[in-house]
């Protein structure tokens with residue numbers, strides 16, 4: 682009986698060590714405490730995060746390429762299957778930096794074990810949470826459809842934690858939400874200093890009006906889409922500009938989106954231009970959409 686118990690304990694310890702040792706990229710940070718966060722639904726889909734991947738490569742590729750060491754990216758909360766981590770590695774290597782490496786981090790140990798057959802050169806999987814169990818600072822953290830299952834009041838703290846894990850010069854956190862097949866996406870991009878921009882990205886053919894994207898707002902904004910909040914005013918103006926650009930519809934949804942963005946740029950601080958608008962994207966400065974009171978004394982800014 683005792684022997685069986687000892688064997689079982691030894692087996693459990695070995696499994697735990699194997700999970701901890703899963704990431705070989707830059708070495709694992711020794712973890713003294715439980716992963717930070719809570720396991721949630723693992724819904725994912727192949728190619729779901731393509732819009733986010735493309736935006737990261739386009740807007741951040743040059744910074745990654747400039748890094749002295751091979752850049753390390755973390756796909757935080759990759760879900761029940763590791764497709765999004767596999768794809769992030771492929772896209773970063775193809776479109777940003779051929780030296781890129783990806784660590785998929787999951788808080789659910791069974792999902793880490795299930796991902797191991799997909800590990801290969803440049804791609805590993807590790808058990809962990811918002812502490813990000815990778816040694817040293819990382820160049821990119823992508824957390825898609827993770828925070829949406831947490832309470833809104835956790836966002837600032839989680840952002841601060843993740844931003845603190847970024848390389849001080851050039852690190853990027855991308856945190857956001859999309860639908861099941863990645864047609865509609867909204868994400869916040871943050872640097873080590875905090876939030877910078879909000880990007881709306883969509884398959885234009887599937888759009889009735891821009892505020893269709895409201896249901897995919899990241900956790901920091903989704904409960905703020907009410908009168909009196911900046912994000913509500915922005916989506917209202919976005920819809921108005923889209924309606925005014927209706928004559929462009931005969932040239933296609935892309936031309937209509939570009940005309941809409943051009944009009945919106947008169948009143949809102951957009952940070953991108955036609956090149957990205959053509960992709961069905963639009964990026965606006967975070968401070969224009971930040972919830973009222975964000976960053977004020979006594980409120981929880983990162």
Ligand SMILES: C[S@@+](CC[C@H](N)C(=O)[O-])C[C@H]1O[C@@H](n2cnc3c(N)ncnc32)[C@H](O)[C@@H]1O
Pocket residue numbers: 717718719720721722723724725726729730757758759760761765786787788789792809810811824825826827
């Ligand atoms: C809905 S899935 C998203 C999968 C994938 N990122 C996607 O967008 O398709 C959310 C995953 O995040 C994981 N998760 C939740 N909190 C986490 C945390 N603090 N650290 C790491 N993973 C976490 C959950 O276990 C779940 O597998």
